[in-house]
Amino acid sequence: MNSGRSSSSSGGVLGKGLRALCLWLCKRLAPREIGVLFERLQIALADEDPRVGHYALEFNNPQALCFLMDAYPALQGIFATYPRMGTVRLLDIGPAFGASAGLLSQMHRSHFLGPKLVVDVLDIYDSRRKFIEMSYPLVNFMHASIESLPGDAKWDVVYCSNAIEHMENPRAFVQSVMAHTSGYAMFLAPYNEALPLSEDHRSQITEQTFDGFAVEAVKVFTTAAWPMTADGVQRQQILVVIKAQAQRGLASVADGGEGPSPALASRAADHWDRWQAAHDAQRPRMTDWGDHPEVLRLIGAELLGSADTSIVGFLADRLGARQAHAMSLCCGDGSFEKALLAGGVFRTIEGLDISEVRIGAARAAAGEQQGRLTFRACDIDAADFGEAVCDAVVAKAALHHLSRLEELFDGIARCLRPGGVLVTLDFFGPTRFQWTDRQLDEANRFLETEVPEELRRLPDGSLYRATRPTVQEMIEMDPSEAVRSADLLPLLRERFEPELDLPLGGTLLSLILHGSIVDNFEPGNEAHDAIVRKAFALERRLMAEGAIGSDFRLIIARPKSAPTH
Numbered sequence: 001m002n003s004g005r006s007s008s009s010s011g012g013v014l015g016k017g018l019r020a021l022c023l024w025l026c027k028r029l030a031p032r033e034i035g036v037l038f039e040r041l042q043i044a045l046a047d048e049d050p051r052v053g054h055y056a057l058e059f060n061n062p063q064a065l066c067f068l069m070d071a072y073p074a075l076q077g078i079f080a081t082y083p084r085m086g087t088v089r090l091l092d093i094g095p096a097f098g099a100s101a102g103l104l105s106q107m108h109r110s111h112f113l114g115p116k117l118v119v120d121v122l123d124i125y126d127s128r129r130k131f132i133e134m135s136y137p138l139v140n141f142m143h144a145s146i147e148s149l150p151g152d153a154k155w156d157v158v159y160c161s162n163a164i165e166h167m168e169n170p171r172a173f174v175q176s177v178m179a180h181t182s183g184y185a186m187f188l189a190p191y192n193e194a195l196p197l198s199e200d201h202r203s204q205i206t207e208q209t210f211d212g213f214a215v216e217a218v219k220v221f222t223t224a225a226w227p228m229t230a231d232g233v234q235r236q237q238i239l240v241v242i243k244a245q246a247q248r249g250l251a252s253v254a255d256g257g258e259g260p261s262p263a264l265a266s267r268a269a270d271h272w273d274r275w276q277a278a279h280d281a282q283r284p285r286m287t288d289w290g291d292h293p294e295v296l297r298l299i300g301a302e303l304l305g306s307a308d309t310s311i312v313g314f315l316a317d318r319l320g321a322r323q324a325h326a327m328s329l330c331c332g333d334g335s336f337e338k339a340l341l342a343g344g345v346f347r348t349i350e351g352l353d354i355s356e357v358r359i360g361a362a363r364a365a366a367g368e369q370q371g372r373l374t375f376r377a378c379d380i381d382a383a384d385f386g387e388a389v390c391d392a393v394v395a396k397a398a399l400h401h402l403s404r405l406e407e408l409f410d411g412i413a414r415c416l417r418p419g420g421v422l423v424t425l426d427f428f429g430p431t432r433f434q435w436t437d438r439q440l441d442e443a444n445r446f447l448e449t450e451v452p453e454e455l456r457r458l459p460d461g462s463l464y465r466a467t468r469p470t471v472q473e474m475i476e477m478d479p480s481e482a483v484r485s486a487d488l489l490p491l492l493r494e495r496f497e498p499e500l501d502l503p504l505g506g507t508l509l510s511l512i513l514h515g516s517i518v519d520n521f522e523p524g525n526e527a528h529d530a531i532v533r534k535a536f537a538l539e540r541r542l543m544a545e546g547a548i549g550s551d552f553r554l555i556i557a558r559p560k561s562a563p564t565h
C-alpha cells in the first residue's frame with residue numbers, strides 16, 4: 001500500500017521549468033479559461049471515454065456531495081470528540097470520484113473548523129486515482145480492499161457513503177471496517193431498498209444490518225441525492241454511526257475485540273527487545289523524566305515526607321516491610337524489583353514481561369537476589385495470574401501498556417490474597433499521548449523561554465519541541481504504548497478502593513524532559529537543577545489551579561469486592 005502522499009502534496013512537486021510554464025500560462029489565460037482547462041483535464045483523466053468524466057462532474061460528484069451534506073452535522077459531532085487543535089485521520093471507503101473526501105480535506109486542512117483532517121481514500125478500483133489525485137491534491141488515494149489491509153492499519157474516523165449496499169455480505173464488511181477504525185465509522189446507504197434492487201446493489205440495508213455493533217446513532221431520512229423513483233416511490237437513506245471498541249486497543253485491532261492479538265503483542269515485544277538492546281549499547285544515565293535526581297527530590301519533598309525519601313523507602317514504611325510475596329507486571333529489566341527487595345518492601349517478587357530480551361537482562365542482573373527474584377516472559381494481556389497467589393501486585397509504568405483492562409483488574413483482584421494490595425506507579429494521561437493543547441502550549445512556552453538551546457538538543461542536532469503524535473504513529477512505534485491510559489483511573493477507582501493516591505505530576509515535566517532531553521540535564525549541575533525546579537513549580541501551580549491534571553500517580557489500592565477464590 002503506497003500512500004503516495006509526498007508526490008501529491010503541493011510543495012516541491014513541480015520542477016522549476018514546469019512551474020515557470022504554469023506561471024506563463026496563468027498570465028496569459030483568463031481565470032475562467034484556466035478553470036475550463038482544469039475541467040477538460042478532469043474529464044480526460046476520468047476515463048478514455050469523455051462521457052465518464054461528464055458523469056463524474058455532472059452526476060456522481062453532486063450526489064456524493066449532497067450525501068456528505070446530509071452526513072456533515074453528524075461528522076462534526078464526531079470531530080468535536082477530538083482535541084480541537086489535533087489531527088484526525090479519516091478514511092473514505094469507496095470514494096467514487098473523490099468529491100466528498102476532497103471537500104472534507106479542503107474544509108479541514110487547517111484548524112479553523114476544528115481538528116485538522118488527514119484524508120485517505122480506499123478503492124478496490126485504481127481507475128479513478130488520476131482524477132482524484134489531480135482534483136483533490138490533499139487526498140491520499142489507496143488502491144486496496146479493506147480486507148487486505150494489515151491488521152494495524154487504523155483510522156480515527158471512517159466514512160463510507162453508499163458502498164455497503166454493493167456488498168454480498170454487508171455485516172462482514174462492517175466487521176472489516178470496524179477492525180480498522182479506532183474512533184467512529186459512519187455508514188450511509190439506501191434504506192430498505194425495494195426489490196428488485198438497483199443495478200450493482202447486492203443487499204438491502206436496514207437497522208438489522210448493524211445489530212450487535214456499538215451503534216451510537218441511526219437516522220433514516222429523505223434526501224435530494226436519493227430521490228423518488230420514476231414510479232413515485234419515495235426512497236430513503238439510512239445513516240449509522242458505530243463507535244469502535246478500539247479503546248480495547250491491542251485486543252481489538254486484529255480480532256474485533258474477541259481476544260488478545262498475538263500479532264500486535266509480538267510487535268510490542270519486538271519493540272521492547274530492540275529498546276533493551278539499544279539501551280544496553282548506549283547506557284544512558286536517564287531515560288525518563290522520573291529518573292532525574294532533582295525531580296525525585298522535589299517529589300519526595302512535596303509528597304513523600306522529605307526530599308531524601310525515595311519511592312522505595314516510602315513504600316517500605318507504608319507497606320510495613322511485610323514478609324510478602326509480590327507479582328510485578330511489565331517489570332522490564334527488573335531494576336525497580338531489585339530495589340524493592342533491597343529496600344525490604346517485599347520478601348520475594350516474580351516479575352512478568354512480554355520482552356524475552358528484557359527478561360533475560362533482568363535475570364542476568366538479579367545477582368545475589370536470584371533466589372528471591374524470579375522472572376517470567378509472558379503477554380500479560382493474555383495471562384491468567386491464578387487465585388490468591390500473592391500479597392501485592394506491583395505495576396510500575398506497566399498498566400498503561402495493557403489493553404484488556406477490565407480482565408486485568410479482575411485478574412489482579414483474584415490473584416491477591418486476602419488483605420492484598422495493588423501498588424501502581426503509572427501513567428494515567430491521554431491515551432496514545434494525545435496531549436491536551438494546554439499541556440503542549442505550557443511545555444513549549446517553558447522550553448522556549450526557560451531552557452537554553454544546548455539542553456534542548458536532540459541527538460540529531462535539532463531542537464526539541466513537544467508535539468502530539470498521531471494515533472497511527474504511536475501504534476507504529478509501539479502498539480502497547482498508552483494503549484488505553486485514559487481509561488485506567490476510572491476503571492481502577494471503579495474496582496479498587498485507593499488507600500493512597502499521590503498525584504506525582506509529570507503532565508508538563510514528562511514533555512519538557514522528554515526522551516533523551518532528560519539526559520541533557522546534568523544531575524548536580526546547579527543551573528540545570530534550577531530549571532528543573534522551575535518546571536516543577538509551574539507544573540504544581542497549574543495542577544493546583546486545575547488547569548492541568550496529574551498524568552502520573554502513585555496508588556495503593558485494595559479490591560472493592562472480595563475476589564471470588
Ligand SMILES: C[S@@+](CC[C@H](N)C(=O)[O-])C[C@H]1O[C@@H](n2cnc3c(N)ncnc32)[C@H](O)[C@@H]1O
Pocket residue numbers: 265268269272329330331332333336352353354355358378379380381396397398401402480
Ligand atoms: C515502560 S516499560 C516499564 C518497565 C519497568 N516496569 C520500569 O518501570 O522500568 C513497559 C514494559 O511493558 C512491557 N510490556 C508491554 N506490553 C506488555 C504485555 N502485553 N505483557 C507484558 N509486558 C508488556 C514492555 O516489554 C516493557 O518492558
